[in-house]
Amino acid sequence: MSNNVCNCLGYFLAYYLNNFSKNMKFISLFILGMFVFSCETTSPITKPEIIPETDQKIIYEPEEEVKVIEKKEVRKKKIFTNIKSFEGKKITTVQEKYGNFNFSKIEKTFEFHRYNAESCRIFIQNYTSNKIIIHITIYNLETKKTYNQYQEESCT
Secondary structure, eight states, X not given: OOHHHHHHHHHHHHHHHHSHHHHHHHHHHHHHHHHHHHHHHHSXXXXXXXXXXXXXXXXXXXXXXXXXXXXXXOOOOOOOTTGGGGTTSBHHHHHHXXXXXXXXXXXXXXXXXXEEETTEEEEEEEETTXXXXXXXXXXXXXXXXXXXXXXXXXXX
């Protein structure tokens, strides 16, 4: 290092080390003042007022009561007395007599259809290719029994 740099560095350190105590007093007073002012400004003097919500006003109130009339769909009861006789026939013959199915699932080889008959379900299985019925099952949901023939008294 050159002599000028050493002299400059020496003067710099001597000046700031002499004034270090003065600077530290100023910095500590500044920090103390900030702490005091911040404590005064954040402490609540009074409790905040709680503003109640405004009351809801009724803008329009009809004079007459509006009556909603619900129309109930009258279901025609289907009687599936000879449904087992359709085994081996085309599925379209069953649809012609009893209407569309309540549920159908069509897969690659088989189709699976269902009729809802009160507490019973009538399940029909047929081939997808030629639509011929393979099997018809009559199942009671409440008693969990299967029947060979549809019995109206046991399915109501």
